[in-house]
Amino acid sequence: MAEKKKRKVPNLNASSMADISFLLLIFFLVTSSMDTDSGLSRRLPPPPQSEEQLQKMDVQRRNLMVVLVNYQDQIMVRTQAGDEWYNNIAEMEGKGGKVRLKDMVKEFVLNPNNRPDLPELIEEDFGPPIGKVPVTADHVISLQNDATTSYKAYIAVQNELVRAYNELRDEAARKYFGKAYNELLPEQQEQINKTYPQRISEAEPKDYKLGGGR
Amino acid sequence: MGKFTKAGGREMPELNTSSLPDMIFAILFFFMVTVSMRTETLMVRHTLPTASEVQKLERKSLVTYINIGIPLDPRLGTGTRMQLNDKLAEISDIQEYIAQERERLSEADRQFMTVSIKADENTKMKYISDVKQALRKAYALKISYSARKGEN
Numbered sequence: 001m002a003e004k005k006k007r008k009v010p011n012l013n014a015s016s017m018a019d020i021s022f023l024l025l026i027f028f029l030v031t032s033s034m035d036t037d038s039g040l041s042r043r044l045p046p047p048p049q050s051e052e053q054l055q056k057m058d059v060q061r062r063n064l065m066v067v068l069v070n071y072q073d074q075i076m077v078r079t080q081a082g083d084e085w086y087n088n089i090a091e092m093e094g095k096g097g098k099v100r101l102k103d104m105v106k107e108f109v110l111n112p113n114n115r116p117d118l119p120e121l122i123e124e125d126f127g128p129p130i131g132k133v134p135v136t137a138d139h140v141i142s143l144q145n146d147a148t149t150s151y152k153a154y155i156a157v158q159n160e161l162v163r164a165y166n167e168l169r170d171e172a173a174r175k176y177f178g179k180a181y182n183e184l185l186p187e188q189q190e191q192i193n194k195t196y197p198q199r200i201s202e203a204e205p206k207d208y209k210l211g212g213g214r
Numbered sequence: 215m216g217k218f219t220k221a222g223g224r225e226m227p228e229l230n231t232s233s234l235p236d237m238i239f240a241i242l243f244f245f246m247v248t249v250s251m252r253t254e255t256l257m258v259r260h261t262l263p264t265a266s267e268v269q270k271l272e273r274k275s276l277v278t279y280i281n282i283g284i285p286l287d288p289r290l291g292t293g294t295r296m297q298l299n300d301k302l303a304e305i306s307d308i309q310e311y312i313a314q315e316r317e318r319l320s321e322a323d324r325q326f327m328t329v330s331i332k333a334d335e336n337t338k339m340k341y342i343s344d345v346k347q348a349l350r351k352a353y354a355l356k357i358s359y360s361a362r363k364g365e366n
Contacts, residue, residue, distance in 0.1 A: 014232065017235035018231065018235045020235075021242055024242055025238060025242045028245050028246055029245060037271045037274070038269060038270045038361065038362075039268055039269070039330060039359050040268060040358065041269055041356070042357050042358070043355055044346060044354075044355040044357060045350070046353070047351050047353070069339075145339045145343075147339060147340040147343075148339070149338070150335065150339070151263060151333050151334065151335055152263045152335035154339055155359055155361055162265075163266065202346065
């Protein structure tokens with residue numbers, strides 16, 4: 001009988017495996033992009049159905065804040081309580097000694113002293129623990145721009161408006177929940193958002209021939 | 215004292231590298247899962263504006279991009295142009311583009327479709343307004359002004 005020879009399983013040389021997987025790794029690193037897109041979210045109004053609807057926008061004067069950005073990126077804020085004028089973006093952000101746009105917006109939205117020339121306070125129930133609080137439910141911030149306003153300035157103003165709302169929400173979160181807004185549960189955040197909804201209107205473009213843009 | 219003299223050449227112990235491929239594969243899979251493939255090559259140059267209050271866009275598959283800027287190819291002029299998918303386009307093309315993109319999404323996801331406007335910071339607002347109007351007509355109402363995170 002032939003004696004069964006113990007055959008050795010040949011050893012697979014796996015030393016190049018590491019090199020192959022390194023190559024794959026590098027390929028994926030190069031072809032993929034890590035960057036996540038971030039931005040300021042907005043919701044556009046649906047397209048106007050008819051001519052009459054265009055005219056409809058009927059807001060009480062005291063509830064309206066108009067933010068105008070002109071072709072030189074100068075900013076004008078008009079409310080019934082008074083006008084403010086910023087020569088450039090830095091001034092709007094409070095670097096020139098003027099009241100920051102953010103703080104103007106916050107006062108406008110809160111109307112803490114119930115002034116007659118700031119938005120109307122209406123008491124609404126937002127559920128526990130916020131309960132019934134007076135809010136300016138009908139306020140509108142209308143952002144208008146010239147044809148040659150730079151996108152940069154527009155975004156800077158948008159950012160400033162969003163910042164005002166974010167700070168309001170954060171303050172409310174600390175007051176009612178004792179926590180920062182970011183640490184709240186989604187339902188609680190939703191509750192706060194309902195209390196201070198972002199009411200920024202993206203105005204219909206107008207004919208700016210009188211605006212001096214061209 | 216002889217105790218301390220070396221008896222013979224000591225051999226360097228061999229490093230066992232058999233688990234190295236496994237480790238690299240683990241890293242590879244991590245990257246494959248966490249990143250998305252670069253889908254389009256930019257044909258316009260844009261520097262995004264900075265903003266401090268930006269939010270991350272969730273669910274990339276629902277996001278459609280509109281790139282606005284100056285063409286990289288100088289032969290195409292120095293005016294503001296828009297890139298949809300892989301070609302330069304006009305504002306009148308937006309509606310069709312949005313309809314196409316919407317078609318790709320499942321029925322349930324269509325309402326969450328977001329359009330991310332990636333525009334150069336020196337673009338004139340006239341152009342952006344026109345784009346916005348076209349988006350409204352196409353009923354793409356959820357938009358995001360793409361911006362870099364930064365203090366301003």
